[in-house]
Amino acid sequence: MHVLAFVNQKGGCGKTTAAVNLAGTLASARAGGARVLLVDLDPQGHATLACGRAPGPGGSLLDVLRGSATIPDAWLEAPGDLKLLPAGPELAEFEDDAVRSLEPERRLRDALEPLRGQLDWVLLDCPPRVDGVLTANALAAADTSVLVVETSAFALQGAVRARELLVDSPWEFDLRVLATLFDPRTRIAREVLVALHARFGPRLFETAIRSHARLREAAARGLPVEVLSPRSRAAADFRALTGEVSALLRPDAGPRALVPGATPAGGPRRGPASTGRRGSVIP
Ligand SMILES: Nc1ncnc2c1ncn2[C@@H]1O[C@H](COP(=O)(O)OP(=O)(O)OP(=O)(O)O)[C@@H](O)[C@H]1O
Numbered sequence: 001m002h003v004l005a006f007v008n009q010k011g012g013c014g015k016t017t018a019a020v021n022l023a024g025t026l027a028s029a030r031a032g033g034a035r036v037l038l039v040d041l042d043p044q045g046h047a048t049l050a051c052g053r054a055p056g057p058g059g060s061l062l063d064v065l066r067g068s069a070t071i072p073d074a075w076l077e078a079p080g081d082l083k084l085l086p087a088g089p090e091l092a093e094f095e096d097d098a099v100r101s102l103e104p105e106r107r108l109r110d111a112l113e114p115l116r117g118q119l120d121w122v123l124l125d126c127p128p129r130v131d132g133v134l135t136a137n138a139l140a141a142a143d144t145s146v147l148v149v150e151t152s153a154f155a156l157q158g159a160v161r162a163r164e165l166l167v168d169s170p171w172e173f174d175l176r177v178l179a180t181l182f183d184p185r186t187r188i189a190r191e192v193l194v195a196l197h198a199r200f201g202p203r204l205f206e207t208a209i210r211s212h213a214r215l216r217e218a219a220a221r222g223l224p225v226e227v228l229s230p231r232s233r234a235a236a237d238f239r240a241l242t243g244e245v246s247a248l249l250r251p252d253a254g255p256r257a258l259v260p261g262a263t264p265a266g267g268p269r270r271g272p273a274s275t276g277r278r279g280s281v282i283p
């Protein structure tokens with residue numbers, strides 16, 4: 001079982017889209033039909049909605065964090081052969097609970113432990129903050145934290161700050177960076193991608209998720225794009241990412257340890273993305 005958390009303090013950068021659609025692709029028969037659990041850690045409940053579901057009588061992530069339900073009590077079947085641990089606005093109550101609890105940030109990690117033999121992948125969709133007890137639960141449980149970065153102006157500054165906050169967290173995980181909402185026709189997006197390569201080197205996934213209207217449509221219909229439109233370019237992006245993510249399970253799959261304070265080596269590797277100039281997007 002490998003646990004991936006999708007994080008960034010910036011809102012709207014594509015965390016939920018990445019988590020839901022990567023989950024759908026990992027679980028698809030075409031990619032080998034892995035056993036995948038998607039966990040919604042955001043009181044906005046967007047991952048739950050993007051699967052067309054709502055918390056059921058078995059409860060939600062809040063019940064799991066409070067210890068009144070197990071994960072299998074509360075999980076739901078979701079489109080694309082996914083298991084979904086849903087959330088809704090009530091999840092925000094856990095912020096208050098946490099003040100009175102001992103080690104509240106370890107709850108999810110502990111609840112996942114008995115499922116080790118039953119799941120291949122657990123994908124955690126975080127709220128738009130890097131502090132807070134919900135994201136802390138994700139970081140504590142994660143083998144890999146994926147910093148999701150929209151390829152737009154000022155994104156790199158935000159990503160560098162988010163990385164600092166993640167490195168300062170007491171949890172140990174592998175850190176990766178995923179570029180999203182990439183529009184190769186715009187200079188700013190190409191510059192940001194080059195800058196991300198320069199800053200994060202081999203920690204940046206080779207696959208950048210491009211901007212696709214089909215991903216918005218899939219969310220609106222409550223389906224992963226692999227289910228809605230498996231032949232689309234959007235689905236192809238997520239299959240490419242699935243290939244890279246699957247390599248995380250191999251011990252020789254690139255950088256592993258997160259070294260606080262280290263600047264990853266490496267530079268731009270993707271020819272078409274290179275603009276040959278460095279602009280103000282590079283802090
Ligand atoms: N690659 C993409 N192409 C087109 N639209 C996208 C893409 N990624 C995300 N979107 C759209 O952008 C909006 C924000 O995406 P998403 O909800 O995934 O971001 P988020 O980081 O999870 O936001 P929040 O911080 O509020 O949780 C949504 O409407 C989503 O459908």
Ligand SMILES: [Mg+2]
Nearest residue numbers: 015016042046
């Ligand atoms: Mg989200």
